[in-house]
Amino acid sequence: MTANSEFCVLGIEGSANKIGVGIIRNGVVLANPRETFHAPPGEGFRPSETAVHHRQQIVKLVSKALAEAQIHDPKVEIHGIAFTKGPGMGAPLQVGAIVARTLSQAWNVPILPVNHCVGHIEMGRLITGAENPVVLYVSGGNTQVISYSNQRYRIFGETIDIAVGNCLDRFARCIMLPNDPSPGYNIEQAAKKGSKYLELPYTVKGMDVSFSGILTFIEERGPKLIQKGEYTKEDLCFSLQETIFAMLIEITERAMAHCGSEELLIVGGVGCNLRLQEMAEKMCKERGAHLFATDERFCIDNGAMIARVGELMLDQKLYGKMEKTTVTQRYRTDQVNVLWRD
Structure with missing residues (x-):
């Protein structure tokens, strides 16, 4: 694929209590469903319980996103799988990473490890037009x-x-x-x-x-x-x-x-x-x-923001190696090489 190719990327976000799957094609959000784990009043969400919630929701969200985006043959229409590498909570992050690795291999497309914070920034720039x-x-x-x-x-x-x-x-x-x-x-x-x-x-x-x-x-x-x-x-x-x-x-x-x-x-x-x-x-x-x-829709954690950075990484051929698609709970914003910006 060249830099001018039409990219369609599926992104998975699950760094905290929200699990989301987004699909973006050429900077246009085609689907962005998500589910939230709510702890009882007076309690916070625990990593293990949150991970269970994410495992219960992720397959349904992938199916829902593909349907909303009208993707009929993901092996042909999806060009990359992006997932949140970090920062975040270890157990919830691993749910997204495992599903991303599975889809990448099943559909034979590149896998793209994304910094969560950069996802927020690039989604904000895309939606608002801030330069x-x-x-x-x-x-x-x-x-x-x-x-x-x-x-x-x-x-x-x-x-x-x-x-x-x-x-x-x-x-x-x-x-x-x-x-x-x-x-x-x-x-x-x-x-x-x-x-x-x-x-x-x-x-x-x-x-x-x-x-x-x-x-x-x-x-x-x-x-x-x-x-x-x-x-x-x-x-x-x-x-x-x-x-x-x-x-x-x-x-x-x-x-x-x-x-x-x-x-x-x-x-x-x-x-x-x-x-x-x-x-x-x-x-x-x-x-x-x-x-x-x-x-x-876009301030709160969502899959589309991960897909957006995946799209930018794909254009620069910043593919992840399968053996290095682990998660990093402390993955700082300033550790990322932002090669898609001048």
Whole structure:
């Protein structure tokens, strides 16, 4: 196949509690079904239980994606199988890797190991049309401010402990908010009804942020303040959001100033949050910059974002070797050679 060939790639994403299968042809999303494992209120999702869920769903999702994309003969119409190599949780990741290896061999097409974080970035660029933005990547497992340079996505700043989504999820468990559709979404809705601000630790260290101290503070004091009637659950959700989002916008603006960038792209599951988007929009407006963001179809983990990077890798003949298609729980964004960008 030449660089101008028509590529159709199937991508599998299963790094956390969502398992998704996406199909992309020439940058057009043909199918993108997914299923989510929801733990009971007050609990997080465990790797082993999540992997069982993914194994139960993956075959149905592959069939559904092929049907939605109107792929009748995958051996002929599919040109590559992409899967999430990492970062993520080991047991869930392995489900996607095993299925990808199986399909690659059954259909005799290249296998393409994809970095999850790069998947978010490239999907965001594709959907929004952003050319060379500073990227604020915020999710349950990752928090990074990123910019592209010399065929690498360079990390300007990141969390030094837990990710922003993990912070939100754990606080949601603390106050017994449900996990369906997601803890972060339920915090966002509760925060809209809150108005009384509780001052929380604001921890920005250069270009990095820290959320563990904020979480400990609000986990220890929050339930007591609610019990005393001094604050409501909604007030605490409001206070937590305002504080951690302000921290994120501060380091993002600093990165934009350093790069002289007039574009900001927000990606990752927490990027769906409309309050975060509102704060980012205000910052961008003051700088004369433009904000790019997507909705839950593409912000939240999905197979199409993995297929998109697979498509770009296929064009550059960046095939994976079958014996090296293992998973890597700690696979950093800046480890990837981004050869498809100038």
